[in-house]
Amino acid sequence: MLINPSRKAPHLTVTASRPHALFSFGTLRDERVQTALFGRPVPTSAASLRGYTTRPLPITDPSVIATSGLDVHLTLERAYGAVVEGAVLRLTDQDLAAADAYEVDDYTRRRVLLSSGESAWAYLDAKPLRPAARIVIVGDSIAYGRCDPRGGWAARLAASHIAANEADHRVFNLAIPGSTLAEAGEQTPALLGPRLPDTLLVAAGVNDSAVPLSPAQSARPAHDGLARVADSLDSLAATALAHNARLVVMGPVWLDEERTGDYAGLRFTEARALELRESVRTWCLRNHIDYVDMWEPLHGKSDLLVDGLHPAGEGHEALYQHLSAVCR
Incomplete structure (x- = not known):
């Protein structure tokens, strides 16, 4: 949606x-x-x-x-x-x-x-990717395409977008596994200039909802994502506007917390991911920013996830089809 x-x-x-x-x-x-x-x-x-x-x-x-x-x-x-x-x-x-x-x-x-x-x-x-030519994607391991040899939903989007107009269309996937919105907000300004983007597509991944398992990690600013959602998105919005790029924010995908367990010192829960989803949606609504809800395509479909967190190839295909339907 x-x-x-x-x-x-x-x-x-x-x-x-x-x-x-x-x-x-x-x-x-x-x-x-x-x-x-x-x-x-x-x-x-x-x-x-x-x-x-x-x-x-x-x-x-x-x-x-x-x-x-x-x-x-x-x-x-x-x-x-x-x-x-x-x-x-x-x-x-x-x-x-x-x-x-x-x-x-x-x-x-x-x-x-x-x-x-x-x-x-x-x-x-009203469909934010339909008029786009040069798209920059920032996000986490799901936007990066981890667990899918075809490169995830982002690679599918790039292939179809460039095929529509090879001369003028470009897609730059700058997603970094493990990134939070706060880290994307800090890293993105230096990356946009040479890519001349007209659209900044931000994948609000589940890392912002993760709960650190150790006190040392709890002290890391990157892992208080839910508390910093508005500030992080404010920063990304300012960066996009400075380049006259349209900001499009994708909400988190559904996760199966019974299968995720503890992952790289972090715990992921459905309740926290839903809280992130609502925080991002509310911020976008308040600021007239395009919000794409990515929860439903995988909701309850654990077989489309490799480890309860990362989509398999079929899961990425479902995410790509949903993104295309609502944004192009």
Whole structure:
């Protein structure tokens, strides 16, 4: 499941006393549309967005067609070196809510970095990997593909993504076995620059839910993952935005704690993994970040796990099929 925070639980991440900056490249620039939605034309200034191009999107919602007068709108797609010209609208909380209601379910509101360096909202494709070109993956041993000679779900994603456009599509899997979100947050900034990512895919693995078995390990910052989830994701979000990359966060996969036992000095439990799942989901909902729930594809299917923790090849195939269905 892919949660769309803009639709399910609107939350404004800036104070009500400051206008919201919304980048528009389509019908929202039309004063007639603004008057219909906001009751007046709103303050607007020219702006541009690098790293994107546009493609047509057919519209079937009669109310949206009636307001805009068009049955084909534009949607953004990633393209290195391209620029989309548009405008920044200065909106109130009420205006922003009206804009959310106007946009069809094919769009979702996310943060982008304008050519001027200003951060603004923009309506992007609701399926976060569909418009992507250059994807960087960070995560743990499951994202790395351990226990699967084919390289796990990430290798399957890379193969299909690159096959769709070998000239422009790239996937860089930077997952490190044993990593937590905190470690990914510390290591990722130095890795992104030369890869020119437009999408940062973070696999929130079970290491953040692990319980250390010794006092010495308990003192390690890397193993207080549940307490640091929000801080770690804040760091990753800031890194992604600095590169104008869309952040997509994958929740943990199901584990069979009866088979995991004690693993490398750590204990993994379903209850702690569920707590991590909810913490990540809540953070994404609050911050308008794409969250992909990866729990259900393996839930109760212990035969798809090698050791109760790491998926076998069939398990990775199930994860890949689920990711593709909800994100592409």
